Amino acid sequence: MRLQLTERSQAQSPAAGDGPKGGIAAALAAATASLLATAGGASAAVAQEATGGKWDFDLALHSYRETDRVNDASGTFLVRRGRGGGGEFRLLFTIDTLTGASASGAVPAARAQTFTSPSGKAYYTTPAGTIPLDPTFLDTRVALAANMVQPLGRFSEVDFGLSVSSEWDYLHTGVNANYTRDFNERRTTFTLGVAFARDTIDPEGGAPLPLAPMLPVGALGNKAGSDDKTVTDFLIGVTHVLGRNTIGQLNYSLSVADGYLTDPYKLLSVVDRATGEPAPGPGDLDLYLFESRPDSRTKHSLFALWKHSLGRDVVDLSYRYMTDDWKIDSHTVELRYRWDLGSFDLQPHVRYYTQSAADFYRGALFAGDPVPQFASADYRVGELDTYTVGLAFGRPLANGQRLSLRLEYYEQSGTSPPELAAGSLRDFDLAPSVDALIAEVGFRW
Amino acid sequence: MGTFQAMASPCEVLMDVSPRQEALRLLAIVSGEAWRIEDKFSRYLRGNIVDAINRSEGAPIGVDEETARLLDFATKLHALSEGKFDITSGVLGRVWAFDGRRARPSQDEIAAVLPLVGWQRADWDGHRVRLEPGMQIDLGGIGKEYAVDRAAHLVAEATEASCVVNFGGDLVLSRPRPPSDPWRVGIEDVTRAGRAIRVVLVTAGALATSGTTKRFLLADGVRYSHILDPTTGWPVEDCPRSVTVAGDSCVEAGMTATLAMLQGAGAESFLAAQGVRCWITRVDSP
Numbered sequence: 001m002r003l004q005l006t007e008r009s010q011a012q013s014p015a016a017g018d019g020p021k022g023g024i025a026a027a028l029a030a031a032t033a034s035l036l037a038t039a040g041g042a043s044a045a046v047a048q049e050a051t052g053g054k055w056d057f058d059l060a061l062h063s064y065r066e067t068d069r070v071n072d073a074s075g076t077f078l079v080r081r082g083r084g085g086g087g088e089f090r091l092l093f094t095i096d097t098l099t100g101a102s103a104s105g106a107v108p109a110a111r112a113q114t115f116t117s118p119s120g121k122a123y124y125t126t127p128a129g130t131i132p133l134d135p136t137f138l139d140t141r142v143a144l145a146a147n148m149v150q151p152l153g154r155f156s157e158v159d160f161g162l163s164v165s166s167e168w169d170y171l172h173t174g175v176n177a178n179y180t181r182d183f184n185e186r187r188t189t190f191t192l193g194v195a196f197a198r199d200t201i202d203p204e205g206g207a208p209l210p211l212a213p214m215l216p217v218g219a220l221g222n223k224a225g226s227d228d229k230t231v232t233d234f235l236i237g238v239t240h241v242l243g244r245n246t247i248g249q250l251n252y253s254l255s256v257a258d259g260y261l262t263d264p265y266k267l268l269s270v271v272d273r274a275t276g277e278p279a280p281g282p283g284d285l286d287l288y289l290f291e292s293r294p295d296s297r298t299k300h301s302l303f304a305l306w307k308h309s310l311g312r313d314v315v316d317l318s319y320r321y322m323t324d325d326w327k328i329d330s331h332t333v334e335l336r337y338r339w340d341l342g343s344f345d346l347q348p349h350v351r352y353y354t355q356s357a358a359d360f361y362r363g364a365l366f367a368g369d370p371v372p373q374f375a376s377a378d379y380r381v382g383e384l385d386t387y388t389v390g391l392a393f394g395r396p397l398a399n400g401q402r403l404s405l406r407l408e409y410y411e412q413s414g415t416s417p418p419e420l421a422a423g424s425l426r427d428f429d430l431a432p433s434v435d436a437l438i439a440e441v442g443f444r445w
Numbered sequence: 446m447g448t449f450q451a452m453a454s455p456c457e458v459l460m461d462v463s464p465r466q467e468a469l470r471l472l473a474i475v476s477g478e479a480w481r482i483e484d485k486f487s488r489y490l491r492g493n494i495v496d497a498i499n500r501s502e503g504a505p506i507g508v509d510e511e512t513a514r515l516l517d518f519a520t521k522l523h524a525l526s527e528g529k530f531d532i533t534s535g536v537l538g539r540v541w542a543f544d545g546r547r548a549r550p551s552q553d554e555i556a557a558v559l560p561l562v563g564w565q566r567a568d569w570d571g572h573r574v575r576l577e578p579g580m581q582i583d584l585g586g587i588g589k590e591y592a593v594d595r596a597a598h599l600v601a602e603a604t605e606a607s608c609v610v611n612f613g614g615d616l617v618l619s620r621p622r623p624p625s626d627p628w629r630v631g632i633e634d635v636t637r638a639g640r641a642i643r644v645v646l647v648t649a650g651a652l653a654t655s656g657t658t659k660r661f662l663l664a665d666g667v668r669y670s671h672i673l674d675p676t677t678g679w680p681v682e683d684c685p686r687s688v689t690v691a692g693d694s695c696v697e698a699g700m701t702a703t704l705a706m707l708q709g710a711g712a713e714s715f716l717a718a719q720g721v722r723c724w725i726t727r728v729d730s731p
Contacts, residue, residue: 024525025701025719031525032697035518036594087624151624245718309718312711340714342683396713 210292229259276423447472454613653699656687
C-alpha cells in the first residue's frame with residue numbers, strides 16, 4: 001500500500017476560524033458549558049499554526065468580456081501570513097487592464113456622429129443608427145491593499161487596513177478598520193466597520209465643466225484641471241446562529257460621498273424635440289454636453305444573508321436593498337449552492353439586480369429647454385436590470401493547495417426613458433442589452 | 446513538566462512555575478483528578494457507577510449529579526449527531542476487534558448485537574437511567590476530554606500561572622497566555638509516529654484530536670477504521686486519518702473532532718460549516 005499524505009488546513013481559508021460558529025458547533029459549546037458548569041468561563045480558543053516563515057498564497061486570473069464593448073483582464077495575488085496569538089497579515093496586489101469601448105451617453109442618430117476625444121486632440125466617429133461608444137477607453141489600474149488582523153482579548157478582533165490604487169487619471173487612497181465581537185457563547189457576532197477614502201481624479205484633457213458643450217479639437221475652454229472626492233463608509237452588522245444548520249447575517253451600511261462624483265467622460269446628446277435629430281453645436285460638431293452630477297451622495301443599504309447547511313452541501317441566499325439621495329433604489333438577490341462531490345465541489349450561482357433611475361437621469365436633453373443643474377445619460381444611473389448565472393468548480397489538492405475555476409454569464413438590460421420617443425429616435429434601440437462572459441481561474445498554495 | 450499515566454494515555458502537565466514544590470503540588474492536583482475520573486467512570490473497573498449501570502440488567506439506577514451531567518451531555522451529542530455518537534455503541538466492539546488481525550465480521554454477527562445499541566432505547570430522566578438488559582454504556586468517548594477540562598479548572602483555581610494539561614494529545618490551557626508567548630504544540634504525522642509535522646501556537650483554549658491512527662482492521666485488502674457508525678454497525682467509510690480541532694474547551698474541541706470523523710468523507714465540509722480552526726490529515730491508499 002503506497003501511502004500518500006494529503007493534508008488540508010481549514011484554518012487557511014479566510015472564513016474558517018473567524019466569525020461565528022456553525023450550528024452544531026454552537027450547540028456543542030452550549031452543551032459543553034453545562035457539562036463543565038463553566039458558562040462563559042472557558043477561554044475562547046486562540047490557536048493557529050506556527051507559520052515559521054510559511055506564507056500562504058492565492059493567485060487568480062480574471063477575465064470579463066462584454067460582447068463588442070469593454071474587456072477587463074485582471075490578476076490578483078493574495079499573500080497571507082499568520083501572526084502570533086491568532087492575528088494575520090494580508091497583502092492583496094491587483095493589476096487590472098480595461099480595453100474596448102464604452103457607451104458615452106450620447107444617443108444614436110440617423111447619420112454618422114463625430115465626437116472630440118477626451119484628450120481634446122482628435123475626433124472619432126460613430127456610424128449612423130448605432131449607440132455611440134467611446135473607443136478611446138483604455139486603462140491600467142494597479143492596486144495594493146494591506147490588512148492586519150489582531151485579536152483583542154478572548155472574544156474580539158480588530159482588522160486595520162490601508163489601500164492605494166492608481167490609474168493614470170485616478171489615485172485612490174483609503175484606510176479602514178473593523179471590529180468584531182462574539183457574544184452569547186459565540187452564537188452571535190457583532191461587527192462595526194468604518195472606512196475612509198480620498199480619491200483624486202485628473203482626467204485626460206482636464207475635468208470638463210458641468211454641462212459644458214463638447215468643443216472642436218484644440219479648444220480647451222470647457223475643461224478645468226483635476227478634482228477630488230472623499231467617501232466615508234460605516235457598517236454595523238450582526239451574525240447569529242439561527243439553528244443547528246443555519247446562520248443568519250444582517251448588515252446596515254451608510255456611505256457618504258462628497259466632491260467630484262461626475263464621470264468626466266460621459267456625455268448627453270442635445271436633440272430637436274420634434275425630429276429627434278442632433279442639435280447643431282460649436283464648429284462642425286453637433287451639440288453634446290458633458291454630464292453633471294450632484295457633489296454629494298448618501299447611500300443606505302441593508303443586507304441580509306441566510307446560510308443553511310444541508311448535510312455536506314451549503315446553500316447561501318442573500319438580499320441587498322440600497323437607497324440613496326439621488327433617488328436610486330436597488331435590489332439584489334443572490335443564490336449560491338455549494339455542492340460537495342467528495343474530491344471536488346461545484347457551486348451554481350444566480351444573481352438578479354434591479355435599480356431605478358437617478359432623479360437627474362436623462363436619456364438626452366432637448367434643444368431650447370433650460371439646461372438642468374444636474375443631468376447624466378450614463379446607463380449606470382438609469383433604470384437597469386442585470387442577471388448573472390454561473391458555475392464554479394473547486395478541487396482541493398495535496399498540501400492544502402486548491403484549484404478553482406469559475407464561469408459566469410452576465411446580461412444587462414436598461415430601459416430608455418419615455419420622453420426619448422421623439423422623431424427619428426423612435427427608430428433606434430436606445431437601451432440595447434449588453435452581455436458579458438466572466439471567467440476566472442484561481443490557485444492557492 | 447510533570448508526567449503520569451492515566452486512561453491508557455501518557456499524561457503531562459506543562460508548567461511555568463517555580464519552585465519545584467509548586468510544580469509537584471499542581472501535578473498532584475491534575476493526576477488526582479484524572480485518576481478520580483478514571484476510577485469513577487472507567488467501564489473496565491468494578492464497582493463504579495458505570496459498572497453498576499452496565500450490570501443493572503434492566504433495573505433503573507439512580508446517579509449522582511456529575512454522572513447526570515455527563516449523561517445529559519451524551520444525550521445532547523446523540524441528538525446533535527443524529528445517533529452517530531452513542532455511548533451504548535461499545536458492544537459493537539464484541540464483533541469488531543480493531544487489533545489489526547481478525548477478519549471482519551459478517552452482517553449476521555453485526556445484526557445480532559445491533560439491538561443492544563442505541564441511546565434512544567435507554568430511559569434517562571435526568572436522575573435515573575434504565576438500560577435494556579444486555580445494553581452497556583461507555584463514557585470513554587467523553588471521559589478523557591472531560592478529565593482534561595476538569596483538571597485544568599482545578600489548576601486555574603490553584604495558580605495564576607498558565608499551564609497546559611495534556612492527556613494523550615488532548616490538551617487545554619488553564620489560563621490564557623499573552624499572545625507573544627504561546628505554547629507550541631506539535632500535531633503528529635500519522636505515518637511517522639512521534640514526529641511532529643505541524644506546530645500550532647496556542648495562547649488560549651484547547652486542542653483535541655480524533656483519529657484512526659493506531660487502531661484499524663485490515664480485511665480483504667480494505668482498511669476499516671475503528672470509528673463505528675452505531676446506526677449501521679459498520680465502520681464509517683472514508684474518514685480522515687486524524688482531525689485536530691481548536692476549541693474553547695477540550696470537550697468541545699474533542700467532540701467536534703469526533704463528530705467530524707463520524708461524517709466520513711464529509712468531515713471537511715462538516716468542519717468548514719462549523720467555522721472552527723482545524724487540521725485534517727488523510728492518507729489515501731490508491
